[in-house]
Amino acid sequence: MHPVDFFMGLMSTDIGIDLGTANTLVCLPGRGVVLSEPTxxxxxxxxxxxxxxxxxxxxxxxxxxxxxxxxxxxxRPLKHGVIADFDITEALLKYFIQKVHKRKWGLRPRLIIAIPSGITAVERRAVVNSSERAGAREVYLVSEPKAAAIGIGLPISEPVAHMIVDIGGGTTEVAVLSLGDIFTHVSLRVAGDEMDESIVHYVRNNYNMDIGYRTAENIKLEIGSAYPMEEEVTMDIKGRDTISGLPRATVMSSEEVREALRGPVDHIANAVKTVLERTVPELASDLLEYGMVMVGGGSLLRGLDKFLAEETGMAVRIAEDPLTAVARGTGILLENLDIYKDVLQNEEVEV
Ligand SMILES: Nc1ncnc2c1ncn2[C@@H]1O[C@H](COP(=O)(O)OP(=O)(O)OP(=O)(O)O)[C@@H](O)[C@H]1O
Ligand SMILES: [Mg+2]
Structure with missing residues (x-):
């Protein structure tokens, strides 16, 4: 990086934010992702x-x-990618912005916030209002799939179709982008949280045991999968007996967890197929050539790439560092606002 750019980066008060249902990430131009914490x-x-x-x-x-x-x-102030509790979201934004800006706070930053592509005008307004009250001077909104595509370096302004599958905590977004814009997309309120919930239900129905969502998430992270594993494994789990009410332990296998995750995983695969069906033939042939790229934490579920490839007949790749793709995209947008103005234009809301 040129020293002047580095200095500008340090001086700049601009902030890129991926306000996710599960995690919020902050990216500063010239510095990269500086904060990643649960929402x-x-x-x-x-x-x-x-x-x-x-x-x-x-x-x-x-x-x-x-x-x-x-x-x-x-x-957790966000549900399925949108703000469910405004005041709390504002407090969270304020805290994170102050944490990364420290003494520079008086300068009132420009913000780029990534939001799900499926949200309504009212929901967009809510994001802008919360950011404004948290101290922003100007707020630009960018859809998550677009930010992700920019974050992983796809040449989205070219007349070539690219497909992004972003599986987060609360939403899965499947989008086809071409010429800087989203061509087709499906937003699904099924993602990581829903997977955790499915595990909670499975354990209750099959073991008469209640487990918490954090335990369910740990089971998913440790032994969850979407495709048969080379070596299936087991895990000790602890919870509370639904009948006696007493603490109890049991052993769960990776096959069982896969069965528990079947519902949400099928939902995600169907969303990808729906988007493919809606894509015009010219763009579909690009997709066949370049395949799809997965981002978001949910993309790390073991074997999900293989499962989607088998279901769709397309090549599937997991982006490098999939959890930070959207945030990195907001940083790149801020560093090149002049180039990307077009990309942002129809999304811009100034306050
Ligand atoms: N290795 C992994 N395997 C499976 N799931 C994972 C893994 N790592 C993280 N996750 C899941 O990814 C989800 C969080 O992903 P991410 O941070 O992309 O979501 P988000 O951006 O906050 O949510 P959204 O985009 O829906 O608003 C959580 O549900 C988490 O359990
Ligand atoms: Mg996300």
């Missing part, structure tokens, strides 16, 4: 007062999830 806030129940003097946000708050006494309420 979780702990407050005093019935108030918007963030605990620990405003610091119970992100990692600190996630550690409290499902373990908090009645005097603490731990909130």
């Amino acid at each position: 979780v806030v702990a407050v005093r129940p019935g108030t918007n007062k963030v605990l620990l003097g405003g610091k119970a946000v992100g990692n600190t708050a996630k550690a409290m999830l499902e373990k908090a006494p009645d005097t603490i309420s731990v909130i």
Whole structure:
């Protein structure tokens, strides 16, 4: 990087944010992703007062999830990629922006925020309002698949079709991009959270045992898969017997977890097929040539790439560092606002 660019990067107050259902990432132009923390806030129940003097946000708050006494309420302010709790989202944005900007805060930054492509005008407005109240001078919105495509370096402005499959915590977005814009897309409210929920249900129905969502997520991360594994494995799990109410342990196999994940995984595969069906033949032939790229945490589910390849007959690749693709895209947009103005234009909302 040229030293002047580096200096500009340090001076700049611009901030790119991937406000995700599960994780929020902050990217600074010239510096890359500087923060990645869970989208979780702990407050005093019935108030918007963030605990620990405003610091119970992100990692600190996630550690409290499902373990908090009645005097603490731990909130995930986004549901399926959209803001469900405005005040809490604002507190979260404010905290993260201050954390990365420290003393420069007085300068009021320009923000680029990545949002799901399927959200309504009212929901977009909500994101802008929260950012504005969190101190932003100007807010630009960019759809997540577009930011992801830019983040992983796809030449989206060319007349060639590319397909992005972003599987996050609350939403799966499947989009075909060409000439800088989204050609077809499907947003699905089925992603990582739904997988965790399916595991909770499976364990309840098959083992008469209640487990928490964090345990379910750990099971998914440790032994979850979408395609038969070379070596199937087992895991000890702990929960509470639904009949006796007492703590109990059992062993779960990776085959069982795969069966539990069948529903959400099929949903995702169907969304990809729907988008392919809606894509005009000229673009479809590009897709056949270049395949699809997966981003988001859910893309890391073992064998999901293989499963989707088999279901669609297309090549599937997982982006490098899939969890940061969207955030990196917002950083690249900020670094090249003049070039990408067109890409942003129809998404721009100034406040
Ligand atoms: N190795 C893995 N295998 C399976 N799932 C994973 C893995 N790593 C992370 N995940 C899941 O990815 C999800 C989080 O992904 P990501 O951070 O991309 O979501 P998000 O951007 O916050 O959500 P959204 O885009 O839906 O608003 C969580 O459900 C998490 O459990
Ligand atoms: Mg996301």
